[in-house]
Amino acid sequence: MKCPFCSHQDTQVVETRVSEDGGFIRRRRRCPSCDKRFTTYERPExxxxxxxxxxxxxxxxxxxxxxxxxxxxxxxxxxxxxxxxxxxxxxxxxxxxxxxxxxxxxxxxxxxxxxxxxxxxxxxxxxxxxxxxxxxxxxxxxxxxxxxx
The missing domain is CATH 1.10.246 (Serum Albumin; Chain A, Domain 1)
Structure with missing residues (x-):
């Protein structure tokens, strides 16, 4: 996943959580280049x-x-x-x-x-x-x- 701050192509997943109802997955990510963190959500389309x-x-x-x-x-x-x-x-x-x-x-x-x-x-x-x-x-x-x- 590309970093939204510095556009570095490779970010690391720090934490993964499934929602209470199992409808989506929340991932905390860290960019090794700028060291900023951000959240992504994975949902079925x-x-x-x-x-x-x-x-x-x-x-x-x-x-x-x-x-x-x-x-x-x-x-x-x-x-x-x-x-x-x-x-x-x-x-x-x-x-x-x-x-x-x-x-x-x-x-x-x-x-x-x-x-x-x-x-x-x-x-x-x-x-x-x-x-x-x-x-x-x-x-x-x-x-x-x-x-x-």
């Missing part, structure tokens, strides 16, 4: 369903988009990277288990909200307030009251 947006456009599923939106909601919250990765893995597993060629973006949004609600209620409210496009403070209050129960 699968075909996710196409995402159908609200306006009818169809786009390819992108893990980075899902992860980015979750990280934005979780910004400055006490949730570990491993917990976020686990949530993304569960969402992707559910998408694959649907067995569909296309999935509505709203379905993905609901899966994200479900996982965020388990991880961090503040992040859940952040995501839901943007995802559901609240028009006024009453919508926001209703959501906060729902989470508080």
């Amino acid at each position: 699968v075909n996710f369903p196409a995402v159908v947006k609200k306006d009818g456009r169809r786009i390819e599923y992108e893990r980075a988009k899902l992860l980015g939106s979750m990280k934005l909601a979780l910004r400055k919250r006490p949730v570990s990277t491993e917990q976020v990765d686990g949530a993304v893995e569960r969402i992707e597993e559910k998408l694959l288990n649907l067995g569909l060629r296309e999935v509505l973006s709203t379905r993905i949004g609901e899966l994200v909200m479900f996982e965020l609600k388990k991880l961090d209620k503040v992040a859940y409210v952040r995501f839901a307030s943007v995802y559901r496009s609240f028009e006024d403070i009453d919508d926001f209050k209703t959501l906060v009251d729902e989470v508080g129960r």
Whole structure:
């Protein structure tokens, strides 16, 4: 594996861990040239369903988009990277288990909200307030009251 810092062609695996659910392998690597460390993830390659947006456009599923939106909601919250990765893995597993060629973006949004609600209620409210496009403070209050129960 090529070093992302100095582009040295040969890096060493320092540590290997299998995820709790066995869905991926995490490897810590070290570059003998610049001595920097980095992490790689080994996952099976699968075909996710196409995402159908609200306006009818169809786009390819992108893990980075899902992860980015979750990280934005979780910004400055006490949730570990491993917990976020686990949530993304569960969402992707559910998408694959649907067995569909296309999935509505709203379905993905609901899966994200479900996982965020388990991880961090503040992040859940952040995501839901943007995802559901609240028009006024009453919508926001209703959501906060729902989470508080």
